[in-house]
Amino acid sequence: MPMRYLEKARGLDAGDDLRHYRQQFHLPAEGIYLDGNSLGAASDQALECLHRVIDEWKHLLIRGWTAARNPWFTLCEELAALSVPLVGAREGNVAIANSTTINLHHLLTSFFAPTEDRTLIVADTLNFPSDLYALAGQLHLRGLLPQEHLLLVPSEDGRTIEEDAVATILSPRVALVLLPSVLYRSGQLLDIPFLVEAAHRQGALIGFDLSHSVGVVGHQLSEWGVDFAFWCNYKYVSGGPGAPAGLFVHERHKDRLPGLPGWWGSEKSVQFAMEPTFVPAPDAGRWQVGTPPILSAAPLLGALKLLGDAGIDRIRSKSLSLTSLLIDLADDVLGACDFVVGTPREGSRRGGHVALEHPAAWQLTQALLSQGIVPDFRPPNVIRLAPSPLYNTHEDICCVVSALERLVRSGAYLQFDPQPRVVT
Numbered sequence: 001m002p003m004r005y006l007e008k009a010r011g012l013d014a015g016d017d018l019r020h021y022r023q024q025f026h027l028p029a030e031g032i033y034l035d036g037n038s039l040g041a042a043s044d045q046a047l048e049c050l051h052r053v054i055d056e057w058k059h060l061l062i063r064g065w066t067a068a069r070n071p072w073f074t075l076c077e078e079l080a081a082l083s084v085p086l087v088g089a090r091e092g093n094v095a096i097a098n099s100t101t102i103n104l105h106h107l108l109t110s111f112f113a114p115t116e117d118r119t120l121i122v123a124d125t126l127n128f129p130s131d132l133y134a135l136a137g138q139l140h141l142r143g144l145l146p147q148e149h150l151l152l153v154p155s156e157d158g159r160t161i162e163e164d165a166v167a168t169i170l171s172p173r174v175a176l177v178l179l180p181s182v183l184y185r186s187g188q189l190l191d192i193p194f195l196v197e198a199a200h201r202q203g204a205l206i207g208f209d210l211s212h213s214v215g216v217v218g219h220q221l222s223e224w225g226v227d228f229a230f231w232c233n234y235k236y237v238s239g240g241p242g243a244p245a246g247l248f249v250h251e252r253h254k255d256r257l258p259g260l261p262g263w264w265g266s267e268k269s270v271q272f273a274m275e276p277t278f279v280p281a282p283d284a285g286r287w288q289v290g291t292p293p294i295l296s297a298a299p300l301l302g303a304l305k306l307l308g309d310a311g312i313d314r315i316r317s318k319s320l321s322l323t324s325l326l327i328d329l330a331d332d333v334l335g336a337c338d339f340v341v342g343t344p345r346e347g348s349r350r351g352g353h354v355a356l357e358h359p360a361a362w363q364l365t366q367a368l369l370s371q372g373i374v375p376d377f378r379p380p381n382v383i384r385l386a387p388s389p390l391y392n393t394h395e396d397i398c399c400v401v402s403a404l405e406r407l408v409r410s411g412a413y414l415q416f417d418p419q420p421r422v423v424t
Helices: 003-014 019-024 044-067 072-087 100-111 129-141 163-169 192-201 268-273 294-310 312-337 361-370 394-410
Strands: 094-096 120-124 150-153 174-180 205-209 228-231 246-249 354-357 376-378 382-385
Touching (some): 003 394, 019 294, 100 205, 120 129, 129 174, 174 192, 294 312, 312 354, 312 394, 361 394
Parallel strands (some): 120 150, 120 174
């Protein structure tokens, strides 16, 4: 490891105006956590909110719905308001509800309305598999065969998707487009405004899976004209495992009804009137379905307040600094060790993680874990490193790159099983 990189890293850390947030997270005493794009670390604020709600449950019982510090009855509305700045939405365009894939199904029942002339859905071959399962399932429910009505934009390099390729495949027969904001393997950040314009030019609706960008990349969903979006809150948002997910619906669709209505999507003032006719909430809250999991939602309250205090612009700036250093080190130090950077180098083209490709990626992942360094593996050959701007440092990046270089040059990784087993 050239000393100039370590000196640069320490200088960047010394001038980091987000550095004080690190002490508010619970991190391994020994080691480095770089898997924030799978599960974010717990913060003091998130745990404080969880413990408070548990205490309220113990002492308030049913009165917690209205008498808790943050009344449970409107907790998800409060969480939605805190989420608005993260996605660049207007007030009322966000709801916190359900899980990620359930939200996708829920939105598809509302937004995918095939006609005789429009039956096609466009997605991409590198999309997260759960999204593709949902799309296929929705086609089956409408009597349409996925092999005929689901068009997948191919990848020329197996890492990235070209926006022009998406635009080329669009036609007046396309009813809906669904794409990720950031590709989960390579970390490529797609040009959302370009894709929205291309889809709308053909008369198609377009939605985005923001799971790998919310909390680390800023968005302007309302301004860009995105029709709908959805995301998880347990990655960069650090809302805890299984935290309720988020969804966005553009205000132009304010009169659209949810395809799977449930009582928690009711207008709050009449929700307990128990009328047989559904009276939807006047905003995206109508896409809530059942009673929210309050214990799972509680940590999200603290996590979102912490992100709001840090500010998404500052978070994004540091994220780019961390990943830029990682890419430079990978090129300069790890290139001679058979590593290849699979993530776009331009800051405007990448999300919050870097994909390092290596023939022995699985063995190297296990070797790093044995040293207390937590990366992420994606088959067949990708080590994903996701520095979280609120608790990772530039020096962390140097330490991980040094560890990878030592492991390869010493051959120490060869003692680990070359065949992947359970991947988390």
